[in-house]
Amino acid sequence: MSGLPxxxxxxxxxxRLHEAKTAHGVLRYGKDEVVAVLDSTLAGESVAGAxxxxxxxPGRDAPxxxxxxxxxxxxxxxxxxxxxxAGGRLPGEWMETLREASEAGLEIVGxxxxxxxxxxxxxxxxxxxxxxxxxxxxxGEGFAVGPKVALTVGTDAAIxxxxxxxxxxxxxxxxxxxxxxxxxGQTGVIVAGWGVxxxxxxxxxxxxxxxxxxxxxxxxxPDLILVEGQGSLAHPAYSGVTLGLLHGSCPDCLILCxxxxxxxxxxxVPRPSPARAARLYEEVAAxxxxxxxxxxxxxxxxxxxxEAQAFVGKxxxxxxxxxxxxxxxxxxxxxxxxxxx
Amino acid sequence: MSGLPxxxxxxxxxxRLHEAKTAHGVLRYGKDEVVAVLDSTLAGESVAGAxxxxxxxPGRDAPxxxxxxxxxxxxxxxxxxxxxxAGGRLPGEWMETLREASEAGLEIVGxxxxxxxxxxxxxxxxxxxxxxxxxxxxxGEGFAVGPKVALTVGTDAAIxxxxxxxxxxxxxxxxxxxxxxxxxGQTGVIVAGWGVxxxxxxxxxxxxxxxxxxxxxxxxxPDLILVEGQGSLAHPAYSGVTLGLLHGSCPDCLILCxxxxxxxxxxxVPRPSPARAARLYEEVAAxxxxxxxxxxxxxxxxxxxxEAQAFVGKxxxxxxxxxxxxxxxxxxxxxxxxxxx
Numbered sequence: 196m197s198g199l200p201x202x203x204x205x206x207x208x209x210x211r212l213h214e215a216k217t218a219h220g221v222l223r224y225g226k227d228e229v230v231a232v233l234d235s236t237l238a239g240e241s242v243a244g245a246x247x248x249x250x251x252x253p254g255r256d257a258p259x260x261x262x263x264x265x266x267x268x269x270x271x272x273x274x275x276x277x278x279x280x281a282g283g284r285l286p287g288e289w290m291e292t293l294r295e296a297s298e299a300g301l302e303i304v305g306x307x308x309x310x311x312x313x314x315x316x317x318x319x320x321x322x323x324x325x326x327x328x329x330x331x332x333x334x335g336e337g338f339a340v341g342p343k344v345a346l347t348v349g350t351d352a353a354i355x356x357x358x359x360x361x362x363x364x365x366x367x368x369x370x371x372x373x374x375x376x377x378x379x380g381q382t383g384v385i386v387a388g389w390g391v392x393x394x395x396x397x398x399x400x401x402x403x404x405x406x407x408x409x410x411x412x413x414x415x416x417p418d419l420i421l422v423e424g425q426g427s428l429a430h431p432a433y434s435g436v437t438l439g440l441l442h443g444s445c446p447d448c449l450i451l452c453x454x455x456x457x458x459x460x461x462x463x464v465p466r467p468s469p470a471r472a473a474r475l476y477e478e479v480a481a482x483x484x485x486x487x488x489x490x491x492x493x494x495x496x497x498x499x500x501x502e503a504q505a506f507v508g509k510x511x512x513x514x515x516x517x518x519x520x521x522x523x524x525x526x527x528x529x530x531x532x533x534x535x536x
Numbered sequence: 537m538s539g540l541p542x543x544x545x546x547x548x549x550x551x552r553l554h555e556a557k558t559a560h561g562v563l564r565y566g567k568d569e570v571v572a573v574l575d576s577t578l579a580g581e582s583v584a585g586a587x588x589x590x591x592x593x594p595g596r597d598a599p600x601x602x603x604x605x606x607x608x609x610x611x612x613x614x615x616x617x618x619x620x621x622a623g624g625r626l627p628g629e630w631m632e633t634l635r636e637a638s639e640a641g642l643e644i645v646g647x648x649x650x651x652x653x654x655x656x657x658x659x660x661x662x663x664x665x666x667x668x669x670x671x672x673x674x675x676g677e678g679f680a681v682g683p684k685v686a687l688t689v690g691t692d693a694a695i696x697x698x699x700x701x702x703x704x705x706x707x708x709x710x711x712x713x714x715x716x717x718x719x720x721g722q723t724g725v726i727v728a729g730w731g732v733x734x735x736x737x738x739x740x741x742x743x744x745x746x747x748x749x750x751x752x753x754x755x756x757x758p759d760l761i762l763v764e765g766q767g768s769l770a771h772p773a774y775s776g777v778t779l780g781l782l783h784g785s786c787p788d789c790l791i792l793c794x795x796x797x798x799x800x801x802x803x804x805v806p807r808p809s810p811a812r813a814a815r816l817y818e819e820v821a822a823x824x825x826x827x828x829x830x831x832x833x834x835x836x837x838x839x840x841x842x843e844a845q846a847f848v849g850k851x852x853x854x855x856x857x858x859x860x861x862x863x864x865x866x867x868x869x870x871x872x873x874x875x876x877x
Contacts, residue, residue: 245763288867294570324836332773333772333803334803335772335802335803335804335805338803338804345630384832386741394737394738394739394740395740396734396736396738396739397735397737397738397739398734398737398739398742398776398777398780399736399773399774399777401739401776402772402773402774402775403773427743428779428820428823429823429824430675431743431783431784431824432673432674432740432744432783432784433740433743434588434737434743434778434779434780434783434823434824435742435776435777435778435779435780435783435784436740436780436783437776437779438769438775438776438778438779439739439775439776439777440776442772442775442776443776444773448539461676462674462675462676462679464676464680464824464825465674467823475820475823476821478816478819479816479820481768482769482770482775482805482808483775484805485771505845506761514548516696518628522710526784
């Protein structure tokens, strides 16, 4: 969304930049600038040096520094908690760094379950997971949205739906297609600077909030609206979030995200095959509004190039759909399928 | 659940007893006693006289009175808001009556979106829609529940799932089968004196809360656990709640609730046919745990006996499943199907 004030982030990733998914998302895709990353174990390097595959554009590089004082020299407006702590709550030394940052006039930004607002009374805090105080019930207004709406769905949670959506957006923009990315999870919201974590919304309102986000995205009349999916229809803990988003966002088409992982999933529940998942997503979507699965986004991270190629070919064969890994290769085949649907 | 303190209700239904669904539920099915109903337009009558079809058991009858003072003479412990107000908020004179009841030592019980606790500081208030402060994520423990678990699902919201579930419970108990009813909506919770309104829970936790309720119900080792369904897989606003409950409660079998209404549903979305709904519920349930639809509960309210019989026959033919209206006729065919599955 345009017109929002731009942030300049210092990202807190002490000792864990390599696994800091929120940090990676903001560094690679963020609308806002990253002026410094705090990780004393990598201090002196730059992000592009430490993680050669992360940044598609050298202009997005940022220095890695050891202390908040060094970060402040780069003029940040905001300090972002870039790593989810193992125990769920931030360690004491991180809280101390956030306090110092706040005293230096910085906004604190966190996407954790742990809300930071109450921990820093008087400070400027953006708790990304905190839903809006007023949330609507689904109205049906989303049925009349003008631009084409595509939603990513998955055979599992945490399978790369946000990455697929953002890579598709990058590819579309590069092709001169105006797009609006609709963020529905914490990293997506920080990347885009707006949105709602739909899984933090009271369940009666998930569809209504999803519809509201698409209506907001439609205001700028983009060529294409790309909605970040959540969870999976087959995930026993989060399927309700997935379906609220699927029905509420009123998509015209779906992109199925898959991975080669065929071990038992959450709570021992098997992941559905891509073909079965595609069929079920279509059938369940059609209860409210038809939305064909037009392409498959394959997350081949950890595979060799040969293995990845074989996996992509296998999924394309099994589903009969254009299939690509938009991160390793290109999102072009997926974009083409979305535009042609 | 046993061991909970029993309430003695005075029900507030001024001018609207005939449409007071929460009041009807508590009068017909409630574990707690109703000692008086406030509706000055029917004062002097009894509930059984005013609504001949409502009470299956003459022992559940209650006097209708005109004032709170008269109701207090019957020794209530609690005053229940028995009608949902049109505008969403209770009118001033009702608030005044609740204040007087509270001053007389009564607990205030409300199942509305409007929370009453903050309106009556210091009073004893049970806001039925207020979720527990600590809610769990789904764990998979529900897969190992011993007793058979049956869940009601529907082709639409507000189609009689609670009534079907409670009629099935009455029938099972009469047949000497120990049952636990799992309440998931406001009237069900008031009827049973425990439970959670799952649609008021943050969406990440709907499956976990549903699982928790079934685990609680299983503690008394009943022969059968009957879970009150919510919403519909085809309802664009509430399908997420429905799916969270469907996966989280880990049912062994489903009872599909249908009505003859084939006009467009919420936001113009068509209601699915019973056969299509049954197939989809089964397919979506099977992503996590198989649960066949074993019977159909037909809500034939408003039809003549002949029309009702024809509708029940048509649905049985279309679905190939035992079908009955448990309210008009008997829940026996449904109970038999559940036990035989």
